[in-house]
Amino acid sequence: xxxxxxxxxxxxxxxxxxxxxxxxxxxxxxxxxxxxxxxxxxxxxxxxxxxxxxxxxxxxxxxxxxxxxxxxxxxxxxxxxxxxxxxxxxxxxxxxxxxxxxxxxxxxxxxxxxxxxxxxxxxxxx
Ligand code: HEC
Numbered sequence: 001x002x003x004x005x006x007x008x009x010x011x012x013x014x015x016x017x018x019x020x021x022x023x024x025x026x027x028x029x030x031x032x033x034x035x036x037x038x039x040x041x042x043x044x045x046x047x048x049x050x051x052x053x054x055x056x057x058x059x060x061x062x063x064x065x066x067x068x069x070x071x072x073x074x075x076x077x078x079x080x081x082x083x084x085x086x087x088x089x090x091x092x093x094x095x096x097x098x099x100x101x102x103x104x105x106x107x108x109x110x111x112x113x114x115x116x117x118x119x120x121x122x123x124x125x126x
Contacts, residue, residue, distance in 0.1 A: 033120065040121030043114050047107040051099075056125060062097060067125045077123070081115045 044056070048066075053059050056066040066072055075083065087103040088095055104110045110118075 036117050036120045037124045039114070040117035040119065040124075043110065043118040044121050047105040047110065048118065051101075051105070056122060062099075064097065066122050072122065077116065077119050080119045080122075081112060084115045084118070085112070 044052075045054070049056070051062075052064065052066055053062075058064040058066070072080065085104060087101040087105075090098050090100045104115070
């Protein structure tokens with residue numbers, strides 16, 4: 001019996017350690033995520049909110065909802081980053097408003113990381 005118990009205790013100790021490590025990893029991930037959302041919020045208010053509205057829902061005559069519109073829901077984060085990098089000129093057949101979405105919202109200084117952060121911010125609004 002004593003012989004059996006020893007390995008069992010060892011296995012339990014290892015499982016406990018793994019659980020603690022996983023919990024730590026999750027909390028570090030959550031921390032990074034909230035930092036990224038905060039960075040994205042800054043980008044949004046400095047570059048995007050002027051056109052898209054403070055609540056990112058567009059407005060009258062500008063039916064572009066960045067929180068939960070069909071385009072935003074249908075595209076992955078990576079595709080949204082690609083989209084924001086390119087924009088959508090008013091000459092694009094898929095343009096709906098006859099206004100242009102400028103590349104990077106008209107702010108060429110934004111990096112891919114900035115764009116990924118702004119997407120994380122928009123996703124956080126739901
Ligand atoms: C100068 C105004 C302007 C700025 C600044 C701007 N946008 Fe736009 N954006 C538009 C317009 C206009 C459209 C809609 C184009 C159309 O009619 O299809 C659009 C569309 C979009 C779409 C596609 C939504 C859909 O449902 O088709 C996304 C995503 C988007 N913008 C994100 C951003 C982000 C993120 C920023 C800031 C980095 C930003 N925009 C800055 C004008 C702007």
